[in-house]
Amino acid sequence: MDSINIKDIARLCGVGVSTVSRAINNHPDINPETKNMIMQVIKENNYIPNNSARNLKRTDSRAIAVLIKGIGNPFFSKMIRIFEEEIQKKKYSFILQRVDEQEDEVDVALELIKEKKPRGIVFLGGYFSHSREELEQLTVPFVLSTIGMTEYLGESPDFSCVSVDDYAESYKMTDYLCKLGHKKILILTAPSDDESIGRLRLEGYKKALFDNGITPSPSLITFSEECEECYSMENGYRMMNRVLNEKSEFTAVYAISDSIAIGACKAIFERGMRIPEDYCMAGYDGLDIARYYNPSITTIRQPVEEMAKATIKILFDVIKNKAEHQKKVFRAELIEGESTRRVK
Amino acid sequence: MDSINIKDIARLCGVGVSTVSRAINNHPDINPETKNMIMQVIKENNYIPNNSARNLKRTDSRAIAVLIKGIGNPFFSKMIRIFEEEIQKKKYSFILQRVDEQEDEVDVALELIKEKKPRGIVFLGGYFSHSREELEQLTVPFVLSTIGMTEYLGESPDFSCVSVDDYAESYKMTDYLCKLGHKKILILTAPSDDESIGRLRLEGYKKALFDNGITPSPSLITFSEECEECYSMENGYRMMNRVLNEKSEFTAVYAISDSIAIGACKAIFERGMRIPEDYCMAGYDGLDIARYYNPSITTIRQPVEEMAKATIKILFDVIKNKAEHQKKVFRAELIEGESTRRVK
Numbered sequence: 001m002d003s004i005n006i007k008d009i010a011r012l013c014g015v016g017v018s019t020v021s022r023a024i025n026n027h028p029d030i031n032p033e034t035k036n037m038i039m040q041v042i043k044e045n046n047y048i049p050n051n052s053a054r055n056l057k058r059t060d061s062r063a064i065a066v067l068i069k070g071i072g073n074p075f076f077s078k079m080i081r082i083f084e085e086e087i088q089k090k091k092y093s094f095i096l097q098r099v100d101e102q103e104d105e106v107d108v109a110l111e112l113i114k115e116k117k118p119r120g121i122v123f124l125g126g127y128f129s130h131s132r133e134e135l136e137q138l139t140v141p142f143v144l145s146t147i148g149m150t151e152y153l154g155e156s157p158d159f160s161c162v163s164v165d166d167y168a169e170s171y172k173m174t175d176y177l178c179k180l181g182h183k184k185i186l187i188l189t190a191p192s193d194d195e196s197i198g199r200l201r202l203e204g205y206k207k208a209l210f211d212n213g214i215t216p217s218p219s220l221i222t223f224s225e226e227c228e229e230c231y232s233m234e235n236g237y238r239m240m241n242r243v244l245n246e247k248s249e250f251t252a253v254y255a256i257s258d259s260i261a262i263g264a265c266k267a268i269f270e271r272g273m274r275i276p277e278d279y280c281m282a283g284y285d286g287l288d289i290a291r292y293y294n295p296s297i298t299t300i301r302q303p304v305e306e307m308a309k310a311t312i313k314i315l316f317d318v319i320k321n322k323a324e325h326q327k328k329v330f331r332a333e334l335i336e337g338e339s340t341r342r343v344k
Numbered sequence: 345m346d347s348i349n350i351k352d353i354a355r356l357c358g359v360g361v362s363t364v365s366r367a368i369n370n371h372p373d374i375n376p377e378t379k380n381m382i383m384q385v386i387k388e389n390n391y392i393p394n395n396s397a398r399n400l401k402r403t404d405s406r407a408i409a410v411l412i413k414g415i416g417n418p419f420f421s422k423m424i425r426i427f428e429e430e431i432q433k434k435k436y437s438f439i440l441q442r443v444d445e446q447e448d449e450v451d452v453a454l455e456l457i458k459e460k461k462p463r464g465i466v467f468l469g470g471y472f473s474h475s476r477e478e479l480e481q482l483t484v485p486f487v488l489s490t491i492g493m494t495e496y497l498g499e500s501p502d503f504s505c506v507s508v509d510d511y512a513e514s515y516k517m518t519d520y521l522c523k524l525g526h527k528k529i530l531i532l533t534a535p536s537d538d539e540s541i542g543r544l545r546l547e548g549y550k551k552a553l554f555d556n557g558i559t560p561s562p563s564l565i566t567f568s569e570e571c572e573e574c575y576s577m578e579n580g581y582r583m584m585n586r587v588l589n590e591k592s593e594f595t596a597v598y599a600i601s602d603s604i605a606i607g608a609c610k611a612i613f614e615r616g617m618r619i620p621e622d623y624c625m626a627g628y629d630g631l632d633i634a635r636y637y638n639p640s641i642t643t644i645r646q647p648v649e650e651m652a653k654a655t656i657k658i659l660f661d662v663i664k665n666k667a668e669h670q671k672k673v674f675r676a677e678l679i680e681g682e683s684t685r686r687v688k
Contacts, residue, residue: 006446007570016537017446017570018471025448029473063439063460071428077421084415084442093460095407096440098428102350102361104369116407116437127362129373193360226351226361233636266636292577292610294638 004047012045013038064315065095065118067105069126072229074259075285075304076124079145082308083122090316092119099126101228106134113140120315123147127196135159141318141325145311146302147196160318160325162311164332166197169300170204170256172334173282176298177252178212181343182280184220185209186250188239188260190230192223198230201256201284219248231256236263244271251280251343258283258290261297265339281339286332295338302332348391356389357382408659409439409462411449413470416573418603419629419648420468423489426652427466434660436463443470445572450478457484464659467491471540479503485662485669489655490646491540504658504669506651508676510541513644514548514600516678517626520642521596522556525687526624528564529553530594532583532604534574536567542574545600545628563592575600580607588615595624595687602627602634605641609683625683630676639682646676 006024010017015034022030023038041047064087068076080096087094095116099105105128109121121142128147135158143160177185187205190198206216222239224230236255244267255261261283265275275281275295283290286301310328317323350368354361359378366374367382385391408431412420424440431438439460443449449472453465465486472491479502487504521529531549534542550560566583568574580599588611599605605627609619619625619639627634630645654672661667 016535016539018537018539021446021448024446025451027448027474027478029475071425074418074421077418080424080440081415081442084440088442093456094440096424096428096438098425098432102365102368104365104371107369112437130371131373134371193354193362195360195362233632237636262633262636265638266640269638288577289606289633292581292606294609294613296610 004045006047009038009042009045009047012041062091063093063095063116063118064120064122064312065097065109065112065116066122066124067097067099067108067112068124069099069101069103069105070231071098073125073231073257074287075146075231075257075302078304079124079308079311082305083312086309086312090312104130106130106138109138109142113138120319122311122315125196129195132158141315143311143315143318146307158325160314161327162307162314162330163328164302164307164330166200167204167207169302169332170201170284171208172204172332173254173284173298173300174205174208175212176334177254177280177282177340178208178214180252180280180340182252183214184217184250185214185252185254186220186222186243186248188222188224188236188243188253188255188264190224190256191226193226194230198256205254220250231259233259233263233266236260237267238263240264240267244268252282252340253279254282254284256284258285258287258297258299261299261339262289262293265293265297275339276341280341280343286335290335290337293337293339298337298340299335300332301335303330306330348389350391353382353386353389353391356385406435407437407439407460407462408464408466408656409441409453409456409460410466410468411441411443411452411456412468413443413445413447413449414575415442417469417575417601418631419490419575419601419646422648423468423652423655426649427656430653430656434656448474450474450482453482453486457482464663466655466659469540471538473539476502485659487655487659487662490651502669504662505671506655506658506674507672508644508646508651508674510544511548511551513646513676514545514628515552516548516676517598517628517642517644518549518552519556520678521598521624521626521684522552522558524596524624524684526596527558528561528594529558529596529598530564530566530587530592532566532568532580532587532597532599532608534568534600535570537570538574542600549598564594575603577603577607577610580604581611582607584608584611588612596626596684597623598626598628600628602629602631602641602643605643605683606633606637609637609641619683620685624685624687630679634679634681637681637683642681642684643679644676645679647674650674 006017006020010020020038023035084094099108105123123144145162189202209216222243255264261281265281283297283299286299290297290299307330350361350364354364364382367379428438443452466489468489489506533546553560566587599608605625609625627641627643630643634641634643651674
């Protein structure tokens with residue numbers, strides 16, 4: 001048995017994992033005989049408890065700060081979780097900081113650096129269009145993760161970026177719908193003044209239509225109203241109801257997030273219509289719920305785990321001077337669900 | 345206009361919110377004339393930017409640590425988000441720390457206190473059965489939030505708790521299914537050695553059956569296998585498939601989380617069966633997706649926002665010596681969805 005773990009010990013002892021945990025942690029709520037038996041089995045099997053409380057003891061007070069714009073976006077939940085895991089593995093602590101829509105993330109970061117002295121920063125979500133002068137004020141290494149950004153920044157060697165190509169992936173989904181025979185494809189997208197991933201996904205949609213000989217129609221572009229949670233199910237539901245009240249004609253809906261797609265589905269179902277028979281539906285993100293929804297939703301699956309891990313790996317490589325800053329663009333995958341079908 | 349906000353300014357100026365933000369934040373990427381115009385409108389309307397970057401400046405390095413057991417549980421995503429909001433409002437920073445299933449949260453907390461010196465701690469999720477001696481080692485105020493715990497701790501005045509009554513709420517749901525005429529109610533629950541909310545919800549289920557004259561049948565209690573993410577859709581899907589392969593008889597399924605319920609629904613749909621016609625389905629938590637799922641899921645809605653806010657309010661009241669520790673039990677609400685129906 002190469003890497004015996006706490007579950008193996010529990011099984012060998014015929015007790016639950018929590019009982020083994022109590023034995024290891026000198027917990028008073030355990031029968032002394034049981035404890036002795038467990039400790040004996042642990043010894044015999046050379047099991048070394050992998051306890052991050054112990055690991056913590058060996059660290060100084062190092063921290064990574066994660067600044068999030070759009071904390072309500074469920075896509076970020078999984079990112080945050082993997083960040084925490086990877087940061088804890090490195091024995092750093094994780095400072096979580098929300099950045100409001102109208103705030104400047106660099107300002108927030110500058111204050112954080114002064115107060116909390118993080119060794120590195122991750123910017124998650126939002127849009128980045130700061131000047132080189134501003135960015136040079138940031139005295140700790142940072143990585144932009146899943147952030148829509150202007151071209152000139154992408155070439156900068158002073159920081160790292162991890163993302164998918166939102167424009168290309170959005171093109172891919174729209175092109176897929178066109179190839180299924182759809183000519184009237186409604187897009188449910190971010191507010192019209194969005195300058196982040198919303199804009200990139202909209203541009204990808206327009207270009208794919210254009211390349212398929214379809215002129216993008218303003219009546220089929222539904223912008224979200226300004227709201228704190230544009231990418232939510234609730235907003236998708238609201239947007240779709242607005243469209244259905246207007247009776248514009250379309251055969252497919254492309255929502256720029258899975259949550260929007262699911263809210264939109266619900267609005268369609270509530271009017272007694274079916275998916276994909278009456279309308280096809282496509283989303284974006286590749287959330288677990290896209291697979292478990294009824295019907296499952298055709299989506300663009302971002303490799304969230306790889307992206308989150310790469311974000312932290314690059315950051316630590318730079319902190320430890322093991323590598324230069326880098327720009328990493330991941331490929332996303334179009335997952336065909338039950339929510340789309342070919343039309344004539 | 346009493347409380348003019350950045351969106352009002354943007355509308356008045358005929359520009360986007362981000363442009364106003366740039367003007368306020370002395371961003372270089374803005375046309376100077378546009379900026380002057382915006383600053384003029386801001387002045388005329390007595391608008392005061394509510395910028396947390398500015399707020400941060402007034403703080404020292406105070407932090408609240410949130411320790412989470414079961415970080416993969418989507419119910420916690422919203423809790424974390426509201427914690428962050430409330431903690432930021434108080435101008436404290438938010439340290440996020442995962443606690444693994446087999447770790448002792450008090451050990452982790454003790455190390456955190458030593459290293460990071462938080463002013464307060466929130467324990468989120470998991471099970472708390474530590475001795476008074478252990479707890480007395482924790483030298484900063486703490487609140488247990490949505491944690492299953494033993495009775496004797498509940499009476500302790502040395503710390504605060506915020507939760508729903510998992511036993512009573514689970515009783516409520518099971519009783520509801522009985523009153524709809526169901527006699528064979530399958531429960532999808534946590535691993536058999538669970539000593540946390542899983543156990544409380546299972547006990548509530550058994551008691552409700554008993555009170556309705558039904559003897560709980562072991563063949564209708566499906567325990568999860570030991571897994572990192574017991575409360576996930578994936579696990580619900582897996583558990584339900586296991587049950588369906590065994591052909592035990594039941595008319596309703598009660599899953600102890602909405603995510604488990606949704607995974608279970610998918611397994612049922614994949615076999616060509618319908619909900620609620622072939623099987624009824626009930627969940628627990630009141631996640632947004634329970635409402636947007638097709639069909640919507642009958643669930644126990646925990647008042648997540650109120651609970652999260654109360655957690656932070658109590659913690660700060662104690663930190664600032666404004667109040668004593670308190671135990672706060674919230675009432676949850678049974679929400680009838682499309683996934684359950686009366687049977688004969």
